[in-house]
Amino acid sequence: MSDTRILIRNGHVIDTEPEPVALPNTDVLIEDGRIIAVGADLPADGATVIDATDKIVLPGFVDTHRHVWQSALRGAAIDVDLGAYLGILAQYGPKFSPQDVHTATLAGALECLDSGITTQLDYSHISYSPEHADAAIDALGAAGLRAVYGYGTPVTGGGSLDDVRRIRSERLADDNALVTMAYAPLGPSFTPVEVVKREWQIADELDLGVTFHVSATPVNTQPIFALREAGLLREKILYVHGNTLGDDELKLIADSGASASAAPGAEAMLGNNSPVAGRLRRLGVTTGLGVDAVTSAPGDMFSLMRAALLASQLVDEPRMTCADVLKMATLDGAAALGLADRTGSLRPGKQADVIMLRLDDINTLTAERDPIAAVVTAAHPHNVDTVLVAGEVVKINGRLVHTGLGRVARELRETALKVAGH
Template structure:
């Protein structure tokens, strides 16, 4: 990681996302002490390290609001499976993970995200079989150098370890301004009875944690959001994941409560979870973000996720639910930041925000001519190999197409060892 306090990104095709995505050619971005100081043409370069952004698209880093990062050790293990098949395989293999496996998989999954331009990640970590597993996951996120929210989850069928949640919160993730922060990731009202939900939400409230959870119409509650209302829990900061099978009244409850949504179009399609829900959420007034979810079933880069969201929306019966490329890019940046409660610090290039920024090579073959509409090109044409430079909080973590943080060969070997141990080979 390169520690530079003043950086000038010179003469780029700058895309900002606030209030809406807009492109500015021939524009500079000045970064001071980890924050965006100014955006505009011909900014003064005195005292700054200049990065030439000519033939580069400059934009905020992507925000992935739902990913099971530990599953990087099981890449493509559940392709051609439906949801029940996936759950069976993940339950079986996840139970075999040792703490060192969680560390290896979390580190590589986080580095993979950074490498593809994802600077912020919600890690829904639910293979935490012991306190040592939880420590290993936090250590993996921190070692990678990205911005992350560690979602403390509970293994399906196992008792919730409230004491360990409290330990991690008090001893490891007590600073809500740090690069790695914390959320609670319980099973939620779709899958657990109301008394369990009340306990989980009460724990989150006691510890000052946001809540993120998978949501669907059943199997325990056909109207899970209504259950939260009945329990008086809709005022808790919540991020609802999926929700394809929820009816419109449930989506309205989410919107009215100020809740946010994370949709994962690639895995939702691959696992036959349901019809695209992105447009329905947005029509209901819910701030909607994007997640890669599970690399066991689909790609883990935001370019693939954005394209899946864009294409899936085009088959909506209601034209109002169809997305534009600008809608999708905002979902992958500023709306993602809002969904994680981080819109005051990331998601756009507004001066004062922390400098989570990526640069894409416009002179790569697949992006030649993209100057005409760089926003459309980012969503429809770009891929991870175009990511030249990545900054997190003003720190350069990828330069000239290569990650600069950590021992990548060692991390790769640790993941191979984990994959072999988990699969039994």
Template sequence: MPDTRVLIRNGHVIDTEPQPFARPNTDLLIEDGRIVAVGSDLPSDGATVIDATDRIVLPGFVDTHRHVWQSALRGAAVDIDLHAYLGILAQHGPNFRPSDVYAATLAGALECLDSGITTQLDYSHISNSPEHADAAIDALHAAGLRAIYGYGTPVHGGGSLDDVRRIRTERLADDNARVTMAYAPLGPSFTPIEVIAEEWKAADELDLPLTFHVSATPLAAQPVFALRDAGLLHDKILYVHGNTLGDDELKLIADSGGTASATPGAEAMLGDSSPVAGRLRRAGVTTGLGVDAVTCAPGDMFSLMRAALLASQIADDPRMTCGDVLKMATLDGAAALGLADRIGSLRPGKQADVILLRLDDINCLTAERDPIAAVVTAAHPHNVDTVLVAGQVVKTAGRLVHADLGRAAQDLRATAAAVVGI
């Protein structure tokens, strides 16, 4: 059983609400999985004490879009374009058995936790059968992170509205659980509007948020306007990418209450037009960051934050600050997923999803003068010392505590050999 009372003592605490700010020599008190106080010299009575001297303490990172099953295809789509990437998915996706989906999803989710990502939207478009969908959900539960399982339509075929209904009613009916559900169809850029209307109706009946990739395509040159014209535009939609959309469509997303996920690493690697994060923010769209695919991009939030920050320096939009980018990786990401009331900052009452980074590692020495800049520009996954999800320690002293990493690695290698032949 997790400790009911935990005191994180004397850390360099970074909170993100309303904007990122740092406080040295600060304590964080957690009770029953929730943050109850942030301040100095908090009482330690009955608490397990975590010494955070020489540690940065901040909210766990929020990855708003990742195809977690692709951990078995790492590096398979480097130096190619989006069309070739989709070809790789069509080639190898049908080879995945349910056991392969479990192994790849578990390994990818553990990679998230190990690097300080405590919340993950898994856009799982490997729903080849009901058994495949169940395997992905089982893996997310086993990993121990906070997750939204996005039931996705595979690019090679599979999935069904009947199975979406089954998962929602039989497996993921509780929206307050650690693992919840979203519906992730192909979306208006790739599906006729008549089919979209049926999918949107099912999502509404099941009270599911929607998320999908969006871009200008031959099928829908202006997909957001197509949704508006069909009466299908609403505020429970997370749009992914949108690099090729015009500013008028981005403004339409903002006005409708929709949110967005920018994936600067994968977008750059796959040649998905110019950076979009700054344009989304300028349009007033709440925007989080996403890894997208480790087939072509790094799987940690530190790399993503740097990609977003560097891209903003050369884009036509106003340059983002380190604080802007850190907020996208935490509170804005939580808001994009509809979870800002639960996670994303250290406000008392929120779930205690918290990470500690080592300041005494060589790459972070002297970083206490500006911890926010250090997190965004200097830190990397090796610096993640401690991770808590809902107050439960899942990583300590630099190691995941409830995961059999040897077994996970062995299973992932076996999956890669089976589906790709390596």
């Protein structure tokens, strides 16, 4: 369904800017893909009305770090450590054809939308060839979500700086489009600083943000200090993880104006040291949440928010509230991706990335007394009734509107069997 004017009527609205707040019996008016008003009894003239009675209405979730192609490897790295996980990627990744990448990325992106994730950074370290990269970009576009395509280097080698230039100039030149681009190299934890300098030069040349995994490794035991000494600290960087870094290095990230992505589910499952989200927030780093890898963790934001909330109760850090965690999943995530001007809250003028959760399901009954707590502690993907991306309805009455879902499911199963050698 696509309408130039949509009125979401009489919902339990949660806005997240500047901080999460619940607004009962509130409307959201959308026109030409943008939010134009939030309030009570807004005029319905010329609008398609969506009844939000007994529903929570809030900004779509923002997943700041996911390897979307791994939807074909779900559950492949359970009860293993990070080293074994990387070995699994090295074993199966080279078996993915461009068509397999398209199928797995499309399925993973649709999974995001189905669970209320409307914005997603795809750290696509499956760029074995230009055709692989094109397949991932095509799939993100076909899914209909807001995405940042992160051109990544496979763990077994691949990709090229020339292809980064090609994609930027020929495929993803428009930074205002629904699918935009970032550069996702291995970074200072896994490559020498001389290599990092060349990669940063490419990012500067192409005006791209940079994102990479960061931790203390034999290559660089203090990678953020190494960046500082090389003059490479800057704002347009999204650091992923950082669990093994000291507070002094995390403070450097904050002082540089950069941001971070914490993946509490995957970090816990793969043994990435103690939780980092609370430390990042305490030290002033804008921090979003990321699924990271469905090989090892759940693929929905509800599970992530609960993991972050519970982890914060168990470490020697200020305990996060439900409002803190919900903001990480929405506005802070958008800010971490450099997209806070267009998504992450219901502020008029922003693009209408909006989700609606049912309050009459058995697990959400009576939750209207505290909608923010309900979203973080009680809701799950089954409760996601309606999803809009830039005003386009992509899920309604609990069902995705994307055509060919059965075909995508069949092809994903075929890809999973093929790469597993069956």
